[in-house]
Amino acid sequence: MKLNCSAIMVISALLTGCAHPIIISPDEQKISSNLSSNDNREYTVGYYISPKDKALEVTTLGGGGDNVRYYPYRDIEKGYKAMLSNVFVSVTKLDSIDKSDSQLQNKIDLILTPKIITTSGSTGFFTWPPTNFSVDLTNTITSVDGKIISEPRAVGTGGASTSEKLSEHGIAGRRAIEDALLKSQVMLFNVELPQKKNSTNLVKSAKKESSDASILERLKSLKELKDSGLINEEEFKSKKKEIIESL
Known part of the structure; x- marks a missing residue:
């Protein structure tokens, strides 16, 4: 008995199962922080997801022999x-991580690039939505010049009951992503990071402002001594010259 191409395709589909599209976007309200805004790490970071990664469609196991x-x-x-x-004081989406980009050099302290590996499966034989899901998320932190600083990794897991997975097909995946993101949040807040490139200048500036304020107070006090007659004009001029020369 000969089978035509259409019959072969139907039989093949029945044997191998289908690949059903699902969405596993996390609920942003679940990605919350117990930290106040004042606790955010003082870094301006950019995150980069390449066009190739955004276009990447992944197929993993579902239930009932389907994917x-x-x-x-x-x-x-x-x-x-x-x-x-939730972690950093400023976050920017990057369209490029070209080292020669002057805007990148001037405005970004660190670059974060996610790497995602997913798996899924199901205990259900008669339904296809997955009942278990895992998201392995590595956050590669690099300097603007491309040097890898740290690669904290978090593995999130999510599950769903039969009734849940029938109403929202990607619920197990969504929960796994939420879990991975919340674990990453803790890791990124605690990972050791290099000193900001402008922190030295900020410290010097603060010290200079403090020094200037101290000198102004000394000059003011000196004038008050002269005005009250506790020192004469010659002593005033001599001490004033000494204070100014200390700048």
């Missing part, structure tokens, strides 16, 4: 930015 397919980088982006905003 599921989704776009992990595209789905995570809004939640990823929300998580970074």
Whole structure:
């Protein structure tokens, strides 16, 4: 018995199962922080997800012999930015990480690039939505010149009951991404980072302002001594010259 091409394709699909599209975008309200805004780390960071990664469609196991397919980088982006905003004082989306970009050099302290590995599966034989999901998220932190500073890694897991996965097909994946982001948030807040490139200048500036204020107070006190007659004009001029020369 000969089978035509259409029959072969149908049989193949029945044997291998289908790949159902799902969305695993996290709920941004779940990506919260217990820190006040004053606790944010004083770094201006940029995050970069390449066009290639955004277009990457991944297929993993579902239930009943079927698979599921989704776009992990595209789905995570809004939640990823929300998580970074909980940690750092300023977060910018980067369209490029070209070292020669002058805007990048002047405005960004650190660059974060996510790497995502996902797995899924299901205990259900008669339904296809996955009941378990994992998201392995590595956050590569680099300096503007491309030097790797740290690569904290968090593995998030998520599950769903039969009733839940029928109403929201990607719920296990969403929960796994939320878990990975919240774990990453803790890691990024505690990871050791280099001193900011402008921190030395800020310290020097603060010291200079303090010194200037001290000198003004000394001159003011000196004038008060002269006005009250406790020192004469010659002593006033001599001491004033000494204070000014200390600048």
